[in-house]
Amino acid sequence: MAFPIRSAVAALCAGLAATLLTTAPARAEKQEHAWTVSAGAHAPRARITLDDSTGTLNLSVTRDGRTVIEPSPVGIVTEQADTSRELRFLHRKNRTVEERYRTKSGKRLDRRVRMHETRLSFATPAGARLDLLVRASADGVAYRYVLPAGHGDVLGETSAFNLPPDARAWLGTYRADNEGQFTEYTAATAPTGEYSDQALFETAGGYTLLAESDLTGTYSGARLAHDNGSGTYRVKLADARVKTDGPLTTPWRAMVTGDLATVTRSTFTDDLAPASKVADTSWIKPGTVLWTWLAGGRPAGQSLAAQKAYVDYAAERNWPYEAVDAGWYFKTDAWDTTDPDWQTDSWMPELTAYARAKGVGIIVWIHQRELDTPEERAQWLPTLERWGVKGVKIDFMDSEAQPTLKWYDAVLADTAAHHLMVDFHGSTIPKGIQRTWPHVMTLEGVAGEEKRNNTAAHLTTLPFTRNVIGSMDFTPGAFQRVGLRPNSDAAEAGLAVAYESGLQMFAGTPESYDARPLARDFLDQLPAAWDDTRLLAGRPGQEAVLARRSGDRWFLGGVYAGAARTAEVPLTIGSGRWLVETIEDGTGGLVRNRKVLRGGDTLTVDVVAGGGFAGIACPWRPGVTTCHR
Template identity: 65%
Template sequence: MHRIRLLTLILCAALAATLLTSVTARADAHPRETGRTVSGPGTPRAEVGLDPATGTPTLAVTRQGRTVLEPSPLGIVTERADLSTGLTLTGRTDREINEHYTTAAGKDRTRSVRMHEARFRFRSTATGARLDLTVRVSRDGVAYRYTLPATSGNVLGETSAFTLPGDAAAWLGAYRKDNENLFNGYGATAAPTGEYMMQGLFRTGSGDGADYALIAESDLSGSYAAAHLTHTAGSPTYGIKLWDGTPIQTSGTGTLTTPWRAVITGDLATVTQSTFTDDLAPASRVRDTSWIKPGKALWTWLAGGRAAGQSLEMQKGYVDYAAARHWPYTVVDAGWYFDPAQWDVTDPDWQQNSWIPELVRYGRERGVGIHVWIHHRDLDTPEEREQWLPTLEKWGVKGVKIDFMDSESQATFQWYDQILAATAAHHLLVNFHGSTIPKGLQRTWPQVMSFEGVNGEEKKTNTPQHLATLPFTRNVLGSMDFTPGAFHKPDRPNAGSDAGELGLTVLYESGIQNLSGKPGSYDARPVARTFLEQLPNAWDETRLLAGAPGESAVEARRSGSRWFIGGTYAGAARTAAVPLTIGHGTWLVETVTDTPAGLVRTPHVVRGGATLSVDVVANGGFAAVACRWYAGRTDC
């Protein structure tokens, strides 16, 4: 009996060892069927290359057999090792990632994440230094990042780059520290020498065989600095530059994992509807999110300027107007704390001199929350944050609009780490201006309602082409505070189309949709005012209906059972054909369009999947709302 038990134990141990060896082999060896390929069902295919002569790693991306990225350089250089050449591949492990999460703001409320991940382990033949490359593929993208041991030293730069097919088209914005520049169209190879924002869109192929690639980054924290693109005219390759070239300071006490370099890819609808940069980011660090409520806001800067920010009575008038529209917020911009006689911070009771608590009380009685603008320089130290944030929370302020960071350095992202944790702790919604762009931060810190990072409504340099490019570039990456609705501005590029301006309130997603018109400008356009009163505070689903970068964009966003549609067009007047791909059945669609007599609301009964015809003026657009039709229904 003991011999039988002993034999059984030996056999079980042998079987366990065999199974363990088998699992390890599958994880560490290079499977014959995949080699250095990373792919999953229905995903693009990423191919990690390694030049046998130089030991230089590359990454290529294909989709359905078509080239999205040619073999593109990989690598990172530290003060102790050049990990871009002379490498050997020593192992590989694979795993599947399946996650589900919800968001307060964004293009879709509920998200499902399915990715295949492969981790490649490299070693320098010259120094023995180690480098891990992690590659993820999803239905809508390919991403990679590096992991280095603590002994690697400070990072001097990356050799990471993206090489496009020679005939690719590009839509790029010249880089500036607040990401506020126009997007323009180029040939990818012919684009001028220069630096470009890390949100470059590329098209390869044409017609039904066209693929798009939007280059971005995700999961960026104070352990690193933001990157942007560099290009030399005549080359199909776009390199990576870290902020201003300053070395990344590492602690030396743990491994360094870099941000994801992401390529959102697919057809234009897949790219536009993608949540890939959020999907790559860490899960929410805010446990109780019940206080996080997105919504529309009457933003008073373009409506009244600094004078409005200095006047309690004017602000009360804005609260009354927002309350009548059922808009949940107003935003008090610059001016409210810049009176030296009012703000003597050496006075222990300096906070009591503000009229903001009175405005908060007034708004609360009318169902309107108050957000306040504040300069970054007043929150850039722990002492200042401890002075301001608990005070604003005590007053009952709902959110802060923080402005003028004007940097994407490692030190600035360390500040982002601190201010994000602090605003969450004090239950303050956040809108960053003069800032970086989302980079996945809205998943990790869901109190972040929006970022500027866009050449928005305040600017006088916008073009119709820029308006028609933003839905395919900047707004793909997360909420964008363009601040639409400024009907009173004569210098807007769609100045001849109030319907086009109205459509931007749907087309451009923002957790806080700051409506920038004057109350009188809404009252003068009752059709627009009624539409804005119907506009939801958040979206459940987003679909691209039509468009092409720089030419036009039409998106539908669902809230409950209703769809809202916004469209913008660059160029001549036309009758636009919009595929109504919002579901089967019959829909009542109320369009808002321009006529010589002003805005007109027109009902249409349309079958799902059919084409909706909409008259659009030159450099104009339209807005619409759609609901299920039944006999006798005349409005949504």
């Protein structure tokens, strides 16, 4: 019996060895041409694959095994090489990126970054090189291209994002000033056209906001091109040819991913951006601003007396800034800066001195054309600094083409050198700029309060799209624009919290505030910056309730679209008992309600059609009757 057993064992071993010899190479080959990157078990997972037959790269994203982004093409085409095909894998390098940094404004001041990074290196048959950098964190996945010198100008990307056709989509039609309205579609039914790259999708894997980070004048701004009937959104650059000189690292193509609360709270696009280039940030001070444009228009801008009256009101309310908009330096179209006396013709030095004595800083509007060249910036910026101006609102760039991005690079360095905070209007959207240049307090890039065609659905979509990626100068508080805005007075007050901006510009008139003392007193309480941000309730296009913390107080802002209702908001702001003061719409105007609730309880608020609310929650103890200080 021994011999048959030995024979059977030998045969089994031989068969097993043959199996191992035939299957091991296939397993190794498969591993060599598919790579995954993830920051953890429940974090989004990127999978990069190289097709053996075509040499093309694809990237897909899943979360907890569910689809976020379907396999999507990756590649870039230059004058010298098409690195979107016929690629051969060379090697892989991994590292962990861990950073801590502090900002001057945003969703929270202290940030902690932990990302897993993979660098995959490839070559074409002709020897052209391409490195694909992929990063994954708890709240997103991003990739970028790295090219060596000698590749020539960039002619375009083959990058795209393939979404499930039935994915819900919230898209803003692309405009150079990024002021398109957000509308809900499915990924496939969105009309053929171009959309802003701040596009939000809902898939089986949760929510994903497409975005961009670390965009500078070395490259070109991106938008999304889409054909009706397809779930594909292609990356289209603003320039047909991107000028390059030497090695190139492109901006990050980012996918902010998670449940809606995670996406809303995310700082992923900032986390991807380079560290601050401003060594001393002590002069950068966020705060609320009395903005005079919607309050008085150009006639107010041309009047020193009117501006002093606005300064008086800001001082009375302890609002730290007043913004002087278009008109203050106009004679015909602009001052003749070739006149040696042009700097002495302005009343701005008198206004800044007047405001300084009252504890108010002045922000001034200026057209981009006045700062277009180094010579013009050398005239304007030192003068504004000498006058005591605290910041500039620069308007009408209206482009994301490479020459304009180079201008951004220059003006950012120059304004920082002259200690001038910046508010960009008619502009690009943040794209990580506020981490690298923390004196950029806010940017427009949104269909804001000035617009007369905004909808309540648009207002409830902005916290999940545009405001996710950085400060947004929507300019809330325009109570006088009854009939020109789609929301109620309580919702208008709530926008000051629901929308984050390092310089929160209040767009109302003093008379409109005094006619609504509850809203005015609420705005008086708003802090300069936030320690934390949480989404309490939300659905794009329907409702958005955000809580932002300063110290031990949480400020609440809720906006709703649709019919009147009793809103139910989970008070997920921490354990213990809280005094919650809300400002709501009543039958005769705004009313204040007070409740004592435990953390995790449901806050109920009566909301009118297109309404909302504002509120403050503070720790309750016996004897505490108000959250106002």
